[in-house]
Amino acid sequence: MNIFVLNSGSSSIKYQLIDLDTEEVLARGLVERIGEPGQVPDHQAGIAAVLTSLGDARIDAIGHRVVHGGDRFDRAVIVTDEVEAAIEELSVLAPLHNPANLTGIRAARAAMPGVPNVVVFDTAFHQTLDAAAYTYAIPADLAREYGIRRYGFHGTSHKYVSERAAAFLGRPLEQLKIIVLHIGNGASATAIDGGRSIDTSMGMTPLEGLVMGTRSGDLDPAVVLELQRRAGLSVDEVDDVLNKRSGLLGLSGYSDERDVQKAAVEGDEAAEVALSLYRHRIRHYVGAYAAQLRGLDAIVFTGGVGENNTLVRRRVLRGLEFMGVHVDPDRNEVASKSERRISPDNWPVSVLVIPTNEELEIARQTAALI
Structure with a gap:
């Protein structure tokens, strides 16, 4: 199974194509300066350029990094219109990241309409925190209204590394x-x-x-x-x-x-x-x-x-x-x-x-x- 992993920034697309049967990276690259004069005009064109460079390589699914899943997502999910809308709503918590991540998701769905897309949230791994660990001691009504709590990040890395540590230790x-x-x-x-x-x-x-x-x-x-x-x-x-x-x-x-x-x-x-x-x-x-x-x-x-x-x-x-x-x-x-x-x-x-x-x-x- 070949998974196309995309990490979309506001002006960049970082990608890897991974053969999960062998965990070999078949291709990797970075598209930069998207939207600047003389460069790739937008993310749609950037992904099209990447797909052209991949030639006839098979892509079975696309995995996207999304920074903020709020308290709505405690695991990876298949992208739907509803998931897209939720990511957009959560942009208020990550205004520099979620909109850029979402741009990449929409461009990928448009470029490869028959390929399933999945989002993996940086915050999801930390949704196991108890209330004592994620709550700030401010008025509860303000915290609820504005989503003010601890979410944590780098969750994808922490999950991967902890599992590898257990395997290393046997x-x-x-x-x-x-x-x-x-x-x-x-x-x-x-x-x-x-x-x-x-x-x-x-x-x-x-x-x-x-x-x-x-x-x-x-x-x-x-x-x-x-x-x-x-x-x-x-x-x-x-x-x-x-x-x-x-x-x-x-x-x-x-x-x-x-x-x-x-x-x-x-x-x-x-x-x-x-x-x-x-x-x-x-x-x-x-x-x-x-x-x-x-x-x-x-x-x-x-x-x-x-x-x-x-x-x-x-x-x-x-x-x-x-x-x-x-x-x-x-x-x-x-x-x-x-x-x-x-x-x-x-x-x-x-x-x-x-x-x-x-x-x-x-x-x-x-x-x-x-």
């Missing part, structure tokens, strides 16, 4: 207590108990939680009020500051963790402070989630930084030996793209590096539905 997922650290330019932590997400660091939007490349992460809400009252910033300006000008960028001038690390090594004090805060916040969530899980079997690093940065992994978990957590320095330094253990064999908590594969997870969920 233990049933239902028996494991796992913390997954998806650390890239965007970053989130999730506590997974028996395969269920019970807590996660991102909230109503991807802004909450860990310090990220350009996002602030956790913040006293009064900071927003101060920026409006004293700095005279508008709502949109505050949004821009917290989402695009904060995080590592705001602290050090660099959004890429590798650049921050290099600057810190060269004696840049601001960069060193940024890295310390970055690691402090991750360690904070590790401790909190170990408590929520009431035990811990594994910590799993994934994402661009989590998979590749040996220093971040070592520094984040340094000093947690009292929790049964230890990183073997030799194993940690091994450069590899494979799933691997970086803790000693005989320690209570397994520390793993599991490369994420959201496209494959989307393909699997798509195939399971059709």
Whole structure:
């Protein structure tokens, strides 16, 4: 079965064609700058160009990444007109993402009317959170009216990585207590108990939680009020500051963790402070989630930084030996793209590096539905 996986942005289409029988990627690519002068005019034309490049390759189904499913979708669903309408309604919760995702869905349905389409939501995996984990302590009527609650994101990655971790350890997922650290330019932590997400660091939007490349992460809400009252910033300006000008960028001038690390090594004090805060916040969530899980079997690093940065992994978990957590320095330094253990064999908590594969997870969920 060949699954065509699409991730549509506002001006781009990222795609993979995956043979699920072998899990081989038959084709992959990226269409960029859609709508710009001299480029592909729209998503319909972009998908047509992709299909032309694929030639006579068979496509049995199309799987789409959609960022926000609100509290309506706790699993992948086959696309219908009603599902399209629901995604459009939920755009108020993800105005930068859902409309772009929906544009790709509509273009794909128009281009291949006989092929089933499936949407996989970033938020769906976290719909198992209890009310205590997803509720904000604001007036309940306001929360209900405006859909204000914690939803969580990166769910497709957290689901895939936790299942791969269980397979690596040779233990049933239902028996494991796992913390997954998806650390890239965007970053989130999730506590997974028996395969269920019970807590996660991102909230109503991807802004909450860990310090990220350009996002602030956790913040006293009064900071927003101060920026409006004293700095005279508008709502949109505050949004821009917290989402695009904060995080590592705001602290050090660099959004890429590798650049921050290099600057810190060269004696840049601001960069060193940024890295310390970055690691402090991750360690904070590790401790909190170990408590929520009431035990811990594994910590799993994934994402661009989590998979590749040996220093971040070592520094984040340094000093947690009292929790049964230890990183073997030799194993940690091994450069590899494979799933691997970086803790000693005989320690209570397994520390793993599991490369994420959201496209494959989307393909699997798509195939399971059709």
